[in-house]
Amino acid sequence: MENRLTTSSIITRPLAPRYPVIIRDPTVGEVTSNFRLGDHFFALGISTLLTSGYFYSSHLHKPSTIAWGAFILPTMYVLSGERVSQRLRGVKENKKDCAKYGIDFTENITPYNL
Numbered sequence: 001m002e003n004r005l006t007t008s009s010i011i012t013r014p015l016a017p018r019y020p021v022i023i024r025d026p027t028v029g030e031v032t033s034n035f036r037l038g039d040h041f042f043a044l045g046i047s048t049l050l051t052s053g054y055f056y057s058s059h060l061h062k063p064s065t066i067a068w069g070a071f072i073l074p075t076m077y078v079l080s081g082e083r084v085s086q087r088l089r090g091v092k093e094n095k096k097d098c099a100k101y102g103i104d105f106t107e108n109i110t111p112y113n114l
Contacts, residue, residue: 017090
């Protein structure tokens, strides 16, 4: 008797992106070149908000706040880069990026990607 889990795939739904794919596997250079002003504001704004919240809620001010800021700023830029990567791969809405690359924007709606 054969084991069904090893002979058949568990994945049964198609993984079609909802929005047009601009770059299937973007590199780090392609992601950083497609940063918008809003992506920079997201990274800097959330970093500033979290660092100032840590500063005002903590009693260990200068050294730990500098360490916290040095940790949170690159982390938020990585998260912002992931958002850009998702736009390029068609996971998130990318109407402006499609216009930049000259790709027709069409939304692919299936029951699996609603």
